[in-house]
Every structure is written in C-alpha cells, then in structure tokens.
Amino acid sequence: MAIPKYYEMYKSFLTVLLDGKVHTIKEEKQQVIKDFRLSENEIAELLPSGKQTVFDNRIGWCRTYLKKAGLIVSPCRGQYQITDAGHRTYLENNIIDDTVLKQFPSFVEFAFGDRKEYQKENDAPVTDETPQETMDRVYKELNQSLANDLLTEISEMNPYRFEVLVVELLVKMGYGRLQYENRVTRKSGDEGIDGIVTADKLGFDSIYIQAKRFKDNSVGRPDIQKFVGALAGQGAQKGIFITSSTFTKEAVAFVGRNLNYKIVLIDGMKLAELMIEYELGVSRQYTYEVKRLDSDYFSEE
Incomplete structure (x- = not known):
C-alpha cells in the first residue's frame, strides 16, 4: 500500500x-x-x-x-x-x-x-501534504525551473566555454586541477579529451573529461566508444562524459557493460542540478531557516 x-x-x-x-x-x-x-x-x-x-x-x-x-x-x-x-x-x-x-x-x-x-x-x-512536504515540493519545483533556465543559457554557450564550465564545476565538487595543465586541453589535437582533473586536490589519479554541448542531439554509443578509445590512448581507465543534452539508451547500456573502464555519464539535467548544488552560475536569492524544538534543553537530568 x-x-x-x-x-x-x-x-x-x-x-x-x-x-x-x-x-x-x-x-x-x-x-x-x-x-x-x-x-x-x-x-x-x-x-x-x-x-x-x-x-x-x-x-x-x-x-x-x-x-x-x-x-x-x-x-x-x-x-x-x-x-x-x-x-x-x-x-x-x-x-x-x-x-x-x-x-x-x-x-x-x-x-x-x-x-x-x-x-x-x-x-x-x-x-x-504536511507543511514539510509542501516546502520540499516547492523547493524542488523552484530548482527545476532554475535548472531549465541554466540549460537554456548553456545551450547558447560557446563549446569551448562549455568545456571550461565543466572543469570549473568538477573543481568546485572537490576534484583537483592538474597544475601543469590549463583548465582544458587545447582546442585542437586534444585526441578526444576536453579536460583533465584529479580525484582529489592532492593530485592522485587523473580523470579525463569529455564535454559535448548539444542543443538537440543526444549523445549516442559511437560517441562513448570514441571516448573509450581516447582513454585507452592515454593509458587511462576513468572518465567523465558530460553533455548539455541527453544520452541514448544504447550509450547508457554500453557504459554499463564496459567493465574495463569506469565512465560516469552526466546529462544536461544532472549537470544543472550539480551547478545549483555547488553554486556555479547561480546566486542565492533568499535564505529561510527552519528550526525545530531542542528537546535536550527541556530534559531533566
């Protein structure tokens, strides 16, 4: 029930x-x-x-x-x-x-x-709804609206600027940026790699990034296969593929079956949600504090 x-x-x-x-x-x-x-x-x-x-x-x-x-x-x-x-x-x-x-x-x-x-x-x-459910629902609706606005802005962004945005987001999430690399790899001759970050700020374990700013097209299996090939060319096994659009079912299934490589897929909506969570490209407008009863204060020892 x-x-x-x-x-x-x-x-x-x-x-x-x-x-x-x-x-x-x-x-x-x-x-x-x-x-x-x-x-x-x-x-x-x-x-x-x-x-x-x-x-x-x-x-x-x-x-x-x-x-x-x-x-x-x-x-x-x-x-x-x-x-x-x-x-x-x-x-x-x-x-x-x-x-x-x-x-x-x-x-x-x-x-x-x-x-x-x-x-x-x-x-x-x-x-x-309970009052808490109402607040959670409205909060979710506001964030969904903001996410849609973010995606609209991203879809008009220069593809190279989108690559920069992706790396900036990952750094905000706690990944480290390679000190000997620019924010993103060179526009040409990047061999299918758009950026490189490390698993932490100390520089352990490089993670390679592919960023595709698509307005309408979905990322398909061939795009993921090319990315896997690029990882193999770098001798790497970990990558993040981020797009402003969506992934096809075939692309998602391919990643799930490919056990030799650890690839994380982030579509446009997830990207927008992460930007909101880590406050990239957004600013706080209002802050509400919801307090609860402190039972310990009233307890008698």
Missing part, C-alpha cells in the same frame, strides 16, 4: 490509545504500519530533501494536529494519552480527517491562524 496521508493516520493513531493508558510513539508507528501494511521500502522512503522519511514526517504531523485539536495529550516527551474528546470523536466517526478536526476551535486556530475563510465541514481536507 502507499504511505497514508497524515490525516489518514488519525484513526489508527487513536486506536492504540483507546485503553486510556499512556503509549509511546513507537507503539503508534507500529499500529499505523500494521493497519496500512507498509513495507520496509515504504517506511524508508525519504522526502525530496532526503533529511527525513515521509512516514516519520506524516505521523509527526498527525500527532501534532491531534494534539492541537485536543484529542490527545502528552504527559511526557514521546508518550501520548487520549482525552475524553478524543475517545468521543473516535466512537462517533468512521472516518477522522481534517473535516472532523475543524469542529475544534483550537485546531482551526492552529491550522488557519487569523484567516476567516476556511473550508466547510463537508469539504475535503485542506491539503494532502
């Missing part, structure tokens, strides 16, 4: 607490996993930010909203108990979602703040 939305967990979360006793968040998680038959892969699935699992994020907001509605209380950290309102709500509703929670003023105030207009009781939940 798919990972349930945060509001789909409400009923399952309250089920554990019906005996009136205090239960841990671990017990709550186990109940939700059991009710929705979640697999290990689903439990381990990460948010786009990669900093938290989708499951933990959603059950965390499930807990927060139930608490804000007054359906549960937390006698101590990580432990929860149902209230009279929570017990009554559980028995009176086959389905518990945000529509049900909107009957509680404390939930409405938390979820909507000073907004006077919000969905009526018979409307669907406000959103399928």
Whole structure:
C-alpha cells in the first residue's frame, strides 16, 4: 500500500490509545504500519530533501494536529494519552480527517491562524501534504525551473566555454586541477579529451573529461566508444562524459557493460542540478531557516 496521508493516520493513531493508558510513539508507528501494511521500502522512503522519511514526517504531523485539536495529550516527551474528546470523536466517526478536526476551535486556530475563510465541514481536507512536504515540493519545483533556465543559457554557450564550465564545476565538487595543465586541453589535437582533473586536490589519479554541448542531439554509443578509445590512448581507465543534452539508451547500456573502464555519464539535467548544488552560475536569492524544538534543553537530568 502507499504511505497514508497524515490525516489518514488519525484513526489508527487513536486506536492504540483507546485503553486510556499512556503509549509511546513507537507503539503508534507500529499500529499505523500494521493497519496500512507498509513495507520496509515504504517506511524508508525519504522526502525530496532526503533529511527525513515521509512516514516519520506524516505521523509527526498527525500527532501534532491531534494534539492541537485536543484529542490527545502528552504527559511526557514521546508518550501520548487520549482525552475524553478524543475517545468521543473516535466512537462517533468512521472516518477522522481534517473535516472532523475543524469542529475544534483550537485546531482551526492552529491550522488557519487569523484567516476567516476556511473550508466547510463537508469539504475535503485542506491539503494532502504536511507543511514539510509542501516546502520540499516547492523547493524542488523552484530548482527545476532554475535548472531549465541554466540549460537554456548553456545551450547558447560557446563549446569551448562549455568545456571550461565543466572543469570549473568538477573543481568546485572537490576534484583537483592538474597544475601543469590549463583548465582544458587545447582546442585542437586534444585526441578526444576536453579536460583533465584529479580525484582529489592532492593530485592522485587523473580523470579525463569529455564535454559535448548539444542543443538537440543526444549523445549516442559511437560517441562513448570514441571516448573509450581516447582513454585507452592515454593509458587511462576513468572518465567523465558530460553533455548539455541527453544520452541514448544504447550509450547508457554500453557504459554499463564496459567493465574495463569506469565512465560516469552526466546529462544536461544532472549537470544543472550539480551547478545549483555547488553554486556555479547561480546566486542565492533568499535564505529561510527552519528550526525545530531542542528537546535536550527541556530534559531533566
């Protein structure tokens, strides 16, 4: 089954607490996993930010909203108990979602703040996403838009300038630049090699680069075979092939089968993502800090 939305967990979360006793968040998680038959892969699935699992994020907001509605209380950290309102709500509703929670003023105030207009009781939940999921999604969409803008600029770039960009990016990523080489090899007579970097800044293990700035054409298997031949001519076995476009399936398959050479393929979208991550050709516009509760500060020794 798919990972349930945060509001789909409400009923399952309250089920554990019906005996009136205090239960841990671990017990709550186990109940939700059991009710929705979640697999290990689903439990381990990460948010786009990669900093938290989708499951933990959603059950965390499930807990927060139930608490804000007054359906549960937390006698101590990580432990929860149902209230009279929570017990009554559980028995009176086959389905518990945000529509049900909107009957509680404390939930409405938390979820909507000073907004006077919000969905009526018979409307669907406000959103399928938790606040963190919304932030991650919007962040991803902004980066995708920026990546497309970068690719537009790259497609108009001089091919030699593109080779320079590629080497500059690799250096920003932590690779070293050979001190006795220019940033890129000579425009002519480069024997199929567009640049050389080392595996680290100390100069160990040379890595050879091929950079192709294509606007529409994809890089095919013949291009990769030529690059392998160029590596062989240098007595090398490691290379990075970077293009502003895409690789054909045949090219990708050829690299996968060629065990004698370690070649990494980076297409245009991956290139743009790396430029954003390592801040090459982009600048910061806004910075938002998202803080969390420091539980250690409030713990008693």
